[in-house]
Amino acid sequence: MTPSEPGPAPGAEPPRRRPSPARARRVEAVERFLRPLPGARPRRRFEVPPERGERPVRPPGPPPGLARPVQTGFLLAVGVGLALLGWWVLANVGPLVGWVVTATFLALGLEPLVRWLEDRSLPRPGAVALVVLGLAGALAALIGFVVPRIVAEAAQLAARMPGLVDDVLGSRTFAELDERFGVRASTEQWLQLLGGRIGADGDLLGGVFGGVLGLGTVVIHAVAGTLIVLALTLYFLFSLPVMTQWAYRLAPASRRARVQELGDRMVRGVGNYVVGQACVALLNAAVALTLMLLTGVPFAALLSLVVALLAFVPLVGGVLAGILVSLVALTAGWGTAVPYAIGYFAYLQVEAYFVSPRIMRRAVAVPGAIAVISVAAGGALWGVLGALIAIPTAAAGLILVREVFVPRQDRR
Template identity: 55%
Template sequence: MQDQDPHRRGALAGLLNSVAHRLRQPLPGAQPRLRFEMPPEEQNGAAAQGGTGTRFGDPGPRISAQHPLYVGFMGTVGVGLALLVYWIGSNTTQLLLWIVAALFIALGLDPVVRWLEGRKLPRAAGIVVAVATLALAVTGFFATLIPTIVQQVTQIVQEAPRWITEFINSDFFRSIDTQFGVRERITQELQKFVNDPEAMGGIFGGVVGFGSTLANGLFGTLIVLVLSLYFLAALPAMKKWGYRLAPRSRRPRVEALAEEITGSVGNYVIGQAVVALLNATFAFIVMSIVGVPFAVLLAFVVALLAFIPLVGGLIAGVIVSLIALTAGWQTAVVYAICYFAYLQFEAYFISPRIMQKAVAVPGAVAVISVIAGGSLLGVLGALIAIPTAAAILLLVKELFIVRQDKH
């Protein structure tokens, strides 16, 4: 029996090895998954060329760059490519805006993911944690906010007829109506509008257009979220590919500049979100104390506007102060004093501490960039204006000025 045990153990080990070998073999007809991988970096250009002058041998004589045929051909190709790029850009404007927004969000979440990576958490798990936390926070925020907003919007709709009636019966409106016949003019325009079939068709078209705009907005939001996840997951690989496009002698410099720019953008997004949250919280507290109506709805508006740098808080303060006039001029004055005093405190104490690792842009450049970005791309342009201006200033300082100082 003792002699048979080693044989049995050997046979069992051989059987297990055979099964493991079969499991490691690919299934019949299966093909390996194709991956778009980066080509290996060449360490020695001369060795890679094999001593022939080029990688594929001697290409023979080349046409001179000053030859009229060469200049004309390349000029035609350049103009054609420029027109092609313009045509593609003009027909894919919405897609480009979605891509920019998704990249902006990915850069904003990247510092959080890298912080989690520094805590020995894999990047994939860090992305899941960061996105899940953000999704839960946004869901909880809207789940708490939406019922109150719906209630307050309903209240506004219910109170609107009473406000209109009080305005029509006011002495101010009566004096204007006596001088200019406003009531009669409004009645004529309403009758003309109701009896005009094109106007009624325009209302129906407006409703359909609003539904289409809402559907496009939801679809765009979904696309931006999906692209943000892809960009966030592939951001290190995207950076490596971008660095490989630069000449090898300049790659360390390009990498340092790119890391500084992307890091500043990410810190700016997070910092601006924190500043907007603090701004809206303070506004809600003051509105609740002084008795401004629709405090929750207005706090949500303040949070959205606070994302727009420099001018967003100012616009939010003016809007809320005007609405506070419905509760009395004393309420509006008290709120305006408190809120604009907070804006000064935020500008000198809160923002410098939160944004100390973000971008630093001169005030005049920041104002001009925000106005230009808003004119070109709307709210998205205003949001990305300051990081873009900071990146341009950094490139000018590190590339152009350094080169000029050498001459």
């Protein structure tokens, strides 16, 4: 700068340097790459429509049904027909309904983990991907380290089963039961009747071939059902907020806020229950495995998996697991079975009064009598899946009774 040239004014921005031609070409190339294609449009999403500000005002007069009785009767008849058609469809697509219910149950169970990650400023797709990757890693570790041990112990148990059956048949207890109730004769008669039915259905080759085909069909259905449940679970996890918003929009505008509040409470309660029950089941299986290793119960890995699966069934699952493992422990002697039974059933008391209430404090609260009735009814109607979803369903019903039915009765 020469002395005759004026300097920059105080506080003025310094002159910007022009970018070099190479840098300008790179910037232009990047902008051209990021520019959308000609004629390309983003994919339309099935979004929830915005709420309207105004609400229609019903004019005074008789209800619409009384003003048009013929039309009302016709619509009622059509509604009954559609209800019967829906019942027939549900009765003929039972496996599909089971898959959808299972996927919904799993998605609601994983929703608290996704919501916890979302509270830490992680977007929902990333939270869902992280949860799915974590579950996939845990499943891969289970398959890689635990499943081979379980398969080996299952093979050992199958090899020892004939000897165990002979020991039971030759025991004094079985002899006394056979003398009093005729167990051996009843069993042989049932086996002969079953063999006669199999022989009446066809020759031996046809029976074996049909059995193989039936087994193959069962395996194919199981694999297809597992894949469908996994796909539906992922979809429900990604789109659960949109699905709940659509469900709330189906409610009348005057009651939509209340329906949304109750629906959110039900979703949170079911999700917290699934997570809490999973934690209780894993802790139960870990305690059972430790006791089996300490007392020398055979087939510890296989039995711990059985304990974990049974512990998912509320109230009665832990007791059934304890009885089953104690019976298997009897094959190693009373010195193994009695210490295990004492330790495990003592832990069940600790779990019932200290562990489970603290883990399930944020989940739904269901009275004991209603829980037992719900589990029995769910198991009778839908097997193991019905027993698993019985308590969350009962909890949702209790929320509706407490928050909707009881206040309505109080206002009368």
